[in-house]
Amino acid sequence: MRKRRLFLLLLIVSLMLSMLTPVGAAAAADSGKEPLAYTDTVKTAAEKATLLTKQYGTTSVQYALIDQGKIVVSGQAGKNDAAGKKPLTADTMYGIGSTSKMFTTAAVMQLVDAGRIDLDQPVVQYISDFTMKDERYKQITPRMLLNHSAGFAGSSLQNAFLLSDNDTYAHDTFLKQLSTQVLKADPGAFSVYCNDCFSLAEILVERVSGSGFTDYIHQHFTEPLGMTNTGTPQDNLDESQMAALYVPSYRQQLPNETVNAIGTGGIYSTADDLARFSQIFTGQAADILSADAVKAMANAEYRNGLWPAEADNSIGYGLGWDSVDLFPFNDYGIQALAKGGDTVLYHASLIVLPEQNMAAAVLSSGGSSSFNQLLAAQILLQALKEQGTIDAIKPDKSYGAPVTADMPKELLDAAGHYGSSTQLLTVGVTADGQLSLTTPMDPSYPAEKYTYSSDGSFINANGSAKINLVKESNGRTYLWVRQYAQVPGLGQLAISEYAAEKLPTNEVSEETLAAWNERDGKRYYIVNEKYTSIAFLASPSAQVLLFDDVPGYVLSQRMTGPNTSVSDLQIPASGGRDNGPVQFFKQDGVEYLLTGSNLYISQDALKPIYSGKHARVTIPTNGNSKWYTIPDKAAGKTMSVKLPSAGSYAVYDENGSLVTFSVIHADDSIVLPKNGTIVFTGAAGAKFDLTLS
Incomplete structure (x- = not known):
């Protein structure tokens, strides 16, 4: 487990400058509005996209705005290869990650429209071989899959993220993986982000429709909507059409990232195509999904279970949607639906304004879906202003400086250790109304400080964040965090969540x-x-x-x-x-x-790699990878490897950083680093012949 900074801090990564290649497309709306060139919106989109490539770790970015069924802004920024020779175009494809979940949700809702799925009947009625080591699994319904409340423990993604490899292992073994697991919560108790929910929903679509998932989305979505640049790994996509991928430690372009958990994150598309897909949710593709189904997807499903009180937020689950009332659009009285997606290397965001028949999509190589969402919001707000729907873009928000007040003494009892999936926090509360946040994971990091205020919360000095210590009806105490996270040049993300839960004392033998x-x-x-x-x-x-x-x-x-x-x-x-x-x-x-x-x-269990001239490594019959340390006698030597047809090796330095990975580098030799490690991995029985010189 790597040490992490406190969750309230926003990490902004600056990478090398990238080249802008904007493409603007102007079109007239056909709904009685005056034709617009969207000149200001085209300019804003290009400037903000360039900012992503210059300051926020994005190699390339692609964006599109659709208004009244017509794409009116479309462009790209950054570069598509290290030399800048391969142009980015509107047809360059990106992995859309969890934005794929909207295709899965729409597919389920189509089958609901057809009377073939009931959202509130048990999933086992449709998938008879779905079973778990927890009898509560029989209570899980399709609705719980789509609103993240099934109670699954985590993500069953073994062999799901591969490089240029469309192996179906993750899909084919998914039910077997679930069969060994138990639930972490009662089905329907609360919504917590869940990839396994949508992997099971993918299988639900296949079982009920009798069609493979890739075939289903083409027949029902991409073909009717003219989405010619959308597909899955099972389409054997042309890698030359994909946005180039890089990681900071490598100058060389990576092979394409192939996400084989298709229903939860494995669709590839373009910003223009995602904009076309959005028409399902603006009522302009009523022959694909009924108005009732679209409305049901936009309901505030998160309110069905445990959740903090209402506040500005970027998260509030519907069916499929990450948010059904996205900030800052709620401040304008406009409902915005949003879905983001992050694979390891690709990132995506789709924001839909149903009542305005508008949507924006932003895709990127590198960066994050949060930054893409901010860009999509900026594009939409500028377009709304340019067409006169809103008068002006509102200033950034703040909770204001704390107004000190006497703190109730019972809040002293809320001090202690709090945990989440990725954080361990220490909350200190003093009688004079001071709250501090520290973490044992990084004791050198200075404490975050908050002051008890007259509104009953603890507020930090600049008014960007507030905290309440909430004892819920389930008897548990939560750290409720609300924050306006400022991202310079891109606006604010609003956060409101139970970020951590107080840990009770655990006596062990x-x-x-x-x-x-x-x-x-x-x-x-x-x-x-x-x-x-x-x-x-x-x-x-x-x-x-x-x-x-x-x-x-x-x-x-x-x-x-x-x-x-x-x-x-x-x-x-x-x-x-x-x-x-x-x-x-x-x-x-x-x-x-x-x-x-x-x-x-x-x-x-790691043994030192043989430091003589010749050696052979054989993958055991169980297929497990073989790891070795690099002893002093081998450090500095050049290792040449004769690879099997189904195998690879990787070398890491003493800090665990990657030195070489044979799937990326064609060179079959490497100078071995001191105190590093080596892994050989491949099919059972695969043999690697090594020469050290």
Whole structure:
């Protein structure tokens, strides 16, 4: 587990300058409005897109605005290869990540329209071989899949993210993976972001329709809407049409990122095509989805379960949608529907204004969906202003400086340790109304400070964030964070969520504590990802870190025995996502770590790579990867590898940073770094012949 900064801070990454290639398209609306050239909107879109490439870690960006069924703004910024020779065009395709979930949702709702699916009947009525080690799974309904409230523990994505490899393993084994799992919450109790919900919804569409998912979306969406540049890995997409991918540690272009969990994140498209897709939700493609279905998707589903009180927000789930009342459009009395998507390397955002028959889509290589959403919002606001729908773009918001007041003494009891899936926080509260946030994960980082204010919340000095300590009806205490996160040049993201939950004391036996203390600081290396997995781009390892201040816990997971830990968190939205149980076990004297579908081997099992002239590595019959350390005798030597047809190797330095990955680099030799590691991975029985010189 890597150390992370506090969640209230927005990390802005600056990368190399990129070249702007804007393309503006003007069209007249046909709804009685005066024809508009959208001159100001074209300019704003180009300027803000350029900003993404210059300051926010984006290699390239593509955007489109549709108004009354016509694409009126379309453009690109950045570059599509390191030399700048391959042009970006409106036809350049990007992975849209979780924006794919809108296709899955629309497919389910089509089958609802046809009377073939009932949103509130158990899923097992449609998928008879869906089973889990938790009888509550029988209560899960299609609605719970689409509003993220099924209660699944995490994301079953083994071999889902590959490089130039459309292997269907993730889809084909998905039900088998679920069959070994238990739920982390009662179905319907609250909505917490869930990839597995949509992988199961994909299978639901296939079982009910009798069609493969890729064929279904082409027949029912891409062909009727003229989306000629939209597809899935199963279409054997032309990689030369894809936006180029890079990571900071490599100058060389990467192979295409192939996401094989299609219903949850594996569709590829263009901004223009996503704009065309949006017509389903503005009533201009009524023959595809009924008005009732579109309206149902835009209902505030998040209110069905545990959720903070209403506030400006970027998250508020509908069916499929991340938000059904997106900030800042709610300040103008305009409903905005939004869905974002992030793979490892691609990012996407779609914002739809149903009542205005408008939408904007922004796709990128590098960056983040949050930045793309801000750009899409800027484009829409400028267009609304230019057409006279709004008078002006409103100034940024703030909670104002705290107005000090006497703090209720009972809030002192809310101090303590709080956890989420990725954070461990210490909340301090003093009698004079001061709240501090620190983290054992980074003790050198200065405390964030908040002052109790007359509105009953704690507010920071500049008024950008406020915190309440809320005891909910379920008896749990939550850290309720509201924030206007300023992104210079792009506007504000509004955040309102239960960001963490107070952790109760967890007394453990001496045996349990001793077993976990023995693992403290150790690394475990993944062994069950395919040789083309994108996991090998970064050091594919997990580290066990314990903190003396929070005994009985591994991050926010409660130790339940010498070899097991579980998450008891009941946090809606994102704070409780992907937090399944952890189990250690030994096989042939070697310790392994199993979490979700990922299997890791202990660093103690790693042997030094042979430092002589010749060696051979063979993948065992179980297909697990083989990891080695680099001893002093081998460091500095050049290793040449004769690769099998189904295999790869990767080398990492002593800090875990990638030195080479043979799926990316055609060169079959590498100088071995001191104190580094090597992984060989491939099909069972694959042989690697090594020469060191």
